[in-house]
Amino acid sequence: xxxxxxxxxxxxxxxxxxxxxxxxxxxxxxxxxxxxxxxxxxxxxxxxxxxxxxxxxxxxxxxxxxxxxxxxxxxxxxxxxxxxxxxxxxxxxxxxxxxxxxxxxxxxxxxxxxxxxxxxxxxxxxxxxxxxxxxxxxxxxxxxxxxxxxxxxxxxxxxxxxxxxxxxxxxxxxxxxxxxxxxxxxxxxxxxxxxxxxxxxxxxxxxxxxxxxxxxxxxxxxxxxxxxxxxxxxxxxxxxxxxxxx
Amino acid sequence: xxxxxxxxxxxxxxxxxxxxxxxxxxxxxxxxxxxxxxxxxxxxxxxxxxxxxxxxxxxxxxxxxxxxxxxxxxxxxxxxxxxxxxxxxxxxxxxxxxxxxxxxxxxxxxxxxxxxxxxxxxxxxxxxxxxxxxxxxxxxxxxxxxxxxxxxxxxxxxxxxxxxxxxxxxxxxxxxxxxxxxxxxxxxxxxxxxxxxxxxxxxxxxxxxxxxxxxxxxxxxxxxxxxxxxxxxxxxxxxxxxxxxxxxxxxxxxxxxxxxxxxxxxxxxxxxxxxxxxxxxxxxxxxxxxxxxxxxxxxxxxxxxxxxxxxxxxxxxxxxxxxxxxxxxxxxxxxxxxxxxxxxxxxxxxxxxxxxxxxxxxxxxxxxxxx
Numbered sequence: 001x002x003x004x005x006x007x008x009x010x011x012x013x014x015x016x017x018x019x020x021x022x023x024x025x026x027x028x029x030x031x032x033x034x035x036x037x038x039x040x041x042x043x044x045x046x047x048x049x050x051x052x053x054x055x056x057x058x059x060x061x062x063x064x065x066x067x068x069x070x071x072x073x074x075x076x077x078x079x080x081x082x083x084x085x086x087x088x089x090x091x092x093x094x095x096x097x098x099x100x101x102x103x104x105x106x107x108x109x110x111x112x113x114x115x116x117x118x119x120x121x122x123x124x125x126x127x128x129x130x131x132x133x134x135x136x137x138x139x140x141x142x143x144x145x146x147x148x149x150x151x152x153x154x155x156x157x158x159x160x161x162x163x164x165x166x167x168x169x170x171x172x173x174x175x176x177x178x179x180x181x182x183x184x185x186x187x188x189x190x191x192x193x194x195x196x197x198x199x200x201x202x203x204x205x206x207x208x209x210x211x212x213x214x215x216x217x218x219x220x221x222x223x224x225x226x227x228x229x230x231x232x233x234x235x236x237x238x239x240x241x242x243x244x245x246x
Numbered sequence: 247x248x249x250x251x252x253x254x255x256x257x258x259x260x261x262x263x264x265x266x267x268x269x270x271x272x273x274x275x276x277x278x279x280x281x282x283x284x285x286x287x288x289x290x291x292x293x294x295x296x297x298x299x300x301x302x303x304x305x306x307x308x309x310x311x312x313x314x315x316x317x318x319x320x321x322x323x324x325x326x327x328x329x330x331x332x333x334x335x336x337x338x339x340x341x342x343x344x345x346x347x348x349x350x351x352x353x354x355x356x357x358x359x360x361x362x363x364x365x366x367x368x369x370x371x372x373x374x375x376x377x378x379x380x381x382x383x384x385x386x387x388x389x390x391x392x393x394x395x396x397x398x399x400x401x402x403x404x405x406x407x408x409x410x411x412x413x414x415x416x417x418x419x420x421x422x423x424x425x426x427x428x429x430x431x432x433x434x435x436x437x438x439x440x441x442x443x444x445x446x447x448x449x450x451x452x453x454x455x456x457x458x459x460x461x462x463x464x465x466x467x468x469x470x471x472x473x474x475x476x477x478x479x480x481x482x483x484x485x486x487x488x489x490x491x492x493x494x495x496x497x498x499x500x501x502x503x504x505x506x507x508x509x510x511x512x513x514x515x516x517x518x519x520x521x522x523x524x525x526x527x528x529x530x531x532x533x534x535x536x537x538x539x540x541x542x543x544x545x546x547x548x549x550x551x552x553x554x555x556x557x558x559x560x561x562x563x564x565x566x567x568x569x570x571x572x573x574x575x576x577x578x579x580x581x582x583x584x585x586x587x588x589x590x591x592x593x594x595x596x597x598x599x600x601x602x603x604x605x606x607x608x609x610x611x612x613x614x615x616x617x
Contacts, residue, residue: 239466
């Protein structure tokens with residue numbers, strides 16, 4: 001393989017470098033993305049929310065926000081403390097869950113909800129009401145550390161990014177394979193050409209030698225015309241002629 | 247020696263008109279370049295082998311010393327028709343009659359006047375082909391002939407001397423045996439019967455019997471001394487002329503970018519294959535050798551017909567720079583030697599278009615390949 005790389009042109013080497021780099025970047029990006037990390041993590045708590053604006057039909061203005069947290073991970077998250085940081089003020093809220101909920105703790109605009117555990121596929125629903133729109137950040141602390149929860153609606157974007165990264169990996173892999181194949185073919189062709197020219201040289205050498213032998217064998221045709229011309233004469237007569245004429 | 251110029255060539259329906267100076271026949275591989283090259287040799291009667299089975303007739307017109315001579319040969323025939331001043335003769339290819347006719351027309355000069363020399367070797371030297379480089383010994387003989395050395399004469403005399411030497415040595419052995427036998431006979435006869443002048447009778451009988459032997463011995467001594475004499479003179483002439491060619495050859499090689507270290511001498515270069523040279527370099531150097539001969543032969547002291555027909559693949563594993571330098575050498579040579587006609591078969595399109603006499607690419611190859 002290294003010989004194939006050695007025989008590549010600069011253009012091919014640059015293409016190969018770019019493809020490998022793209023592959024590595026996409027691979028690392030995909031490995032570090034949530035979609036992949038969730039496969040190996042034990043718990044994966046995701047949140048979905050829904051906002052309802054009340055109107056005059058029911059003679060009540062305000063907003064109802066439903067925040068639903070669910071553990072999509074493979075195992076339970078233990079000693080969970082859900083921290084909701086509101087931007088304005090803490091609205092009225094109600095908590096429902098299929099797990100035991102501890103006593104919520106309010107500090108400033110921060111709401112802390114302790115849970116002994118949030119098992120796989122268990123959820124925690126927070127229903128909130130306020131006159132003004134409700135906005136907040138959520139994160140949770142459990143035995144494994146402090147985690148930020150992103151809204152489930154972002155998943156689609158994440159999936160798109162993952163798809164792009166996978167596509168980049170596939171394309172760069174194909175490109176690497178194609179470049180190597182092309183380089184191998186070129187290397188093979190070059191080797192064949194070298195062999196062909198070596199064979200041609202050898203053949204010419206053989207022909208050369210045969211040619212020399214042929215010349216020796218066919219010598220009477222080329223160099224001893226006198227012998228042919230005067231084949232009827234004896235050696236003595238020919239030499240006598242030679243002495244007298246020359 | 248008179249110069250030989252190709253005027254026109256007709257291969258069935260393909261016509262080529264040659265000009266003085268450089269002529270190029272351009273064509274890709276398998277377009278028929280070598281076939282045209284072989285047709286010229288075939289028409290001149292320098293070869294017996296059939297050039298191409300789809301070609302039926304070749305006509306070649308040449309000019310020797312201002313005199314037009316036509317050659318016509320049907321493919322497959324061993325005979326060719328040659329017409330000169332309205333008179334047509336028929337010769338067998340490579341025959342001594344054709345040799346004599348061409349020798350008479352081209353009038354090569356040799357150190358010793360002899361009708362033993364063959365013109366074919368001289369003409370073959372002008373044809374640079376892939377196959378030609380194979381016959382190294384023949385090439386060396388061609389160079390010798392070009393220098394005026396009586397190659398055939400020396401070779402045949404040397405063979406005759408060798409044969410006579412063997413005969414004389416056998417005769418001597420025979421004489422020795424007869425001597426011993428006659429001595430024993432004399433002794434026995436003297437013991438039994440009394441014959442007057444027995445010794446003188448036997449001696450005179452032997453003398454008569456061995457007279458012919460002595461004549462041959464004398465002839466051998468004379469022939470050997472004569473042979474040594476002409477060989478010495480031939481060697482002297484050859485050495486001086488070869489040295490002249492060698493100097494030009496080395497200087498042209500140097501101009502083409504080749505170092506002298508490639509060659510230990512011209513004779514060695516021609517006779518043996520150099521291990522340090524690639525085939526392409528050797529082919530190229532042989533082309534330079536012909537140019538060197540053409541250069542020294544301007545003064546007419548060499549038997550060179552002022553014609554080079556080049557079908558060797560010069561750029562084979564050779565860098566383009568050397569090839570371009572060789573073209574410069576050729577240009578210089580053509581400029582200096584106006585009488586030289588150069589015909590090259592090439593696949594390179596960049597040759598000057600005014601010198602292209604046939605472009606086989608433009609007409610889709612020679613008709614036999616195109617069909």
